[in-house]
């Protein structure tokens with residue numbers, strides 16, 4: 001069963017919104033986190049901030065009681081991924097992404113052994129549609145089909161959760177079973193700009209489709225009032241039965 005907003009306490013509903021700190025410096029990220037205050041409990045740090053001091057900042061936020069998703073999207077030879085994941089596991093983050101290639105996923109599962117870190121497998125990026133897959137060298141395959149194949153492989157390898165577009169969350173749930181996390185970026189509140197995202201869904205529909213967590217960056221961190229933008233999404237999550 002997907003998480004139900006009726007059966008989980010309010011703090012856990014806030015945890016279902018992961019705010020992407022896609023910002024150029026720790027100073028700017030710290031200022032945004034301060035403005036969001038207790039409306040934000042779970043933050044994602046990816047390439048932009050991660051390569052600009054963001055890993056130390058992640059440890060700072062963890063020490064303050066926030067949850068951290070390190071979106072490093074690892075993909076390399078098995079030994080490098082395994083040792084990299086082992087290093088990340090020591091930081092105390094909650095989630096880490098790897099690309100959903102079987103070798104990479106197996107190495108990540110080995111590297112996190114004995115830690116609390118949860119590995120999320122990125123299936124097909126939400127900025128890709130079927131045409132982009134062909135351009136990248138794949139034989140014509142609908143993105144949803146490739147997502148399903150990779151989700152099944154992730155399940156068989158013992159990955160903790162799947163990153164996919166919320167358009168595929170319901171079919172992924174049927175594949176991975178009731179326990180795994182389904183984390184969906186490409187979320188756009190009604191009326192907001194899609195930007196480079198192609199498979200976009202509103203917060204409410206993503207939860208209805210079975211997402212356990214929503215990843216939202218620009219619609220919050222670039223908003224005139226980031227706290228209000230985060231609160232509005234949390235309220236939308238809370239209003240939906242899933």
Ligand SMILES: O=C(O)c1cc(=O)[nH]c(=O)n1[C@@H]1O[C@H](COP(=O)(O)O)[C@@H](O)[C@H]1O
Pocket residue numbers: 020022046071097122124125126127163164165185186187195197215216217218219
């Ligand atoms: O792994 C991710 O978080 C991710 C996977 C994916 O398929 N699509 C995707 O957009 N993301 C990340 O989710 C965030 C979405 O940002 P916004 O489009 O600004 O909300 C970015 O930080 C992306 O790096």
